[in-house]
Amino acid sequence: MFIKKILSSIIIAAFFLPTISFAQEAINPSFDPGFLISDAAFADTGTFGSSTGVQQFLESRGSVLANTDPVFLTKLREPADVALKTALEDIRPNLGRLRTAAELIYDAALGAGLNPQVLIVTLQKEQSLITKNFTTDADLQRALDRALGYGCPDSQPCQASFLSFYGQFFGTLDVAGDRWLGAAKSLSKSFSHEVNGTRVGRGPLIDAQNQAFGSGPFVRASRINDTVIFQNTLGGFAGVQAIQTITLKNFATTALYRYTPHVFNGNYNFWRFYNEWFRYPNGTVIKLSSDSTLWVIDNGLRRTFSTFVAQQRGINISNPIVVSPTEFASYIEGSRYLPKDGTIIKSDAETVYYLIEEGKRRKITDFTAKQRGLNIAAAVTLPQAEVQSYDLGSILLPLENTLIKASDNPTVFMILGGVKRPITYAVFIQRKLNFADVALLPPAEVSEIPNGPLLPPSDGTIVRGSGPAVYLVENGTKRIFSYNVFVQRQYSFASVVVLSDEEMNALTVGLPVAPQDNTLVKLVDHPAIYMVSGGAKAHVTAAVFNLRKLYLQPIMILSSHELDSLPQAVYSFPPANGTLLRASDSQTVYLVENGQLRPISYEAFVARKFKFSNVVVLDPADVAVFEKGEVIVK
Structure with a gap:
């Protein structure tokens, strides 16, 4: 009786509730759904100049992806397997360290022939990774694993094999060794797709009525100049039609609709973020009507520049675009625009030489000038005030993998990843380094080079400290073994390298080493059984367990930490082919x-x-x- 009264009260109250409506954002009238970005801009790989330019953009926007802490880098799940990364056409497969998000974005774009801005905008469109503040590690990891929304169709779960920041960009190999493209190569393939030797682009699949939605049957992939009917997501913007017909006007737009077969909200958001951040091409000069100061647009930032830089970079200052204060304020002010990378400069008041490199002026020493073959005689002399207006970076480093030591200290360092990393005797021997290759430098010069953590042993080395736990070194991380996995992978305890606890503590903790593919695994106190496949765990149903006679195979017992570290496959392990x-x-x-x-x-x-x-x-x-x-x- 009491419950009935409550329900009656709720029903009666519902009749007296005021109608609630939520304000919807208006669609920008400049939006052309058939032309999202020009082909030239889509394929412009030179926008940021280097991964440093990408890093600076991420920092300017306060993006979580600007984090370069080693613990954060492990969340990007870059594999250590050089052969795997080579098969995925990763342009830098063997750095021997984990890359930053900026480096992965830039390398993926360069390898695919794409504008890095396209991938940055897609990161925002799909997971808000440029502007969102993530409050929990779980939410952040989920967003990183689905960074580009690749392999995540609207109506189905994401494919487990693509669930990593790295995999989203570069793709994966299946258990048969077949290549599956990541987002970067997929967009590039759609952009340049040919049929019978004629470039036509590759748009979304369409049915006989040119519809890119529904259950099909789909008869072909759409192409440039096709008129396609799309189904939209409603509720985000005012005046959106449930069904919208557009013509694909260029290759870039065709590729983007292949990637996201909707106008709203996906491709409208792509256009919106791209134009908010990158509306004006790099090198565009803008000014306010009330101020004579000229600014150059550089990857979404506005920068002041000198007469020398304008001349050297060919910046046209004769017809600046006058913008409103509101639009002007939408571009974050960056540091002063520098001369081209590789320019050697000095001031008219001192004899110190600097190399312009990746947005900084870096002091040149005699050793680095000689080692890098720099021509100091070609230095450009500039006013002292101009030289000092350029951001000062760290001292210009010797080349990667150079061994150095100060003349007054026995510690040997390796230059790696922009820092000097001290080398213990054990690691020096393990890496088979040679003392004859160590360059002796002035103490002051060595002290100016930023310090890094201890150099780890080579990838693939099995190590332990004073405790019994054994680890695999990969990409500068230590990945713990269980005894069963150690034995299964046929490692030998005789090959274990003993390190000091200081050396062990310098290694970032990575995920546990997984069992080999096609291994049955379970917890000791839970009946669920999984098959390790493609680096993920796929649940094995009782029916499949019996159909495949998997009871004849051994089952490896894992700890909950080991099992949880394996990504969960979307689907259960299937019956055998031919069933x-x-x-x-x-x-x-x-x-x-x-x-x-x-x-x-x-x-x-x-x-x-x-x-x-x-x-x-x-x-x-x-x-x-x-x-x-x-x-x-x-």
């Missing part, structure tokens, strides 16, 4: 091919001489957890 099956409540028969359940038509079933007596009948709940493929019609 015919159906759910007990359905007449649809599936054939398992390449790990997918593909519905098979009656005609195809007969044509392939299958027998209904061979069809395995499973519980509907089991069939629901397997990945489905396209219908087999013949």
Whole structure:
């Protein structure tokens, strides 16, 4: 009776609630859904100049991706396997350290022939990684793993093999060793796609009515100049049509609609963020009507510049664009615009030489000038005030992997990743370094080089400290082994290198070393069994366990930390290829091919001489957890 009274009160109150409406943002009238970005801008790989330019942009926006702390870098999940990264066409597969987010963005863009700005805008469009403040590590990791929304269709879970910041950009290999493109290469492929030798671009799949939505059947991929019908997401912006027809006017727009087959909110947000940050091409000169100061646009920042820089860089100052105070304020003020990278400068008041490199002026020493082959005689002399207006960076470093020591100190360092990293005797020997290669430098010069952590042993080294735990060194991190995984991977305790606790503590903690693919794993106190596949764990149902006779295989017991560190596959481990099956409540028969359940038509079933007596009948709940493929019609 009491419950009925409460329900009656809720129902009556509902009739007297005021109507609530939420204000929706107006659509920018300049938006052309058929032309999101020019082809030239889409393929402009030179926008940032280097990963340092990307880093500066991330810092200017307060992005979480600007974090360069080693612990954060492990969250990006860059693999240590050089062969894997080489197969994925990573342009820098063997740095021997974890890259920053800026470096991964830049390297992926350069390798794919894309403008890094395109990837930055996509990071914002998909996961708000440029501007959002993440309050928990779990939310941040989830966003990083899905950074570009790649492999994450609207109506289905994300594919586990793409769930890492690195994998989003560069892709992955499946268990058969087949290459799956990441977001960067996929966009590039769609941008340059040819049919019979003619470039046509690759847009979204469309049906016979040119619709890019619904259940199909889809007859072909759309191409440039096609008129395509899209279904929109409603509620974000005022006046959005549920169904919208547009013409794909260039290759870049065609590729972006292949990536996100909606106008709203996805591609409108792409256009919106791109124009908010990168509306004016680099080198555009702007000014206020009330001020004579000229500013140059550089990757979304406004910078002042000198007459020398204008002449050297070919900046046209004769026709600056006059902008409103509001638009002017939308561009964050950056540091003074520098001469071109590689320019050697000195002031008219001192004899110190500087190299312009990655947005900084860096002091040149005699050693680095000689080692790098720099021509000091070609230095440009500038006014002292101008030289001092340029951001001062760290001293110009010797080349990567150079061994150095100060003349008054026995410590040997390696130049690596912009810092000097001290080397212990054990690591010096383990890496087979040679004392004859150590350069002797003045103490003051060595002290000016930024300090880094201890140099780790080479990747692939098995190490331990004073305790019994054994670790694998990869990308400067230490990954703990369980005994079972150590034995399975056929490592030998005789090969373990003993380090001091100081050396061990200098290594960032990475994820535990996973069992090899095709290993059955479980917790000691839980019945669930998983198959390790493609670096992820796929749940094994009881039906598949029996169908595949997996009871004949050993099961490795993992700790909860080890099991939790394995990404969860979207779908359960499938029956063996060639299996015919159906759910007990359905007449649809599936054939398992390449790990997918593909519905098979009656005609195809007969044509392939299958027998209904061979069809395995499973519980509907089991069939629901397997990945489905396209219908087999013949």
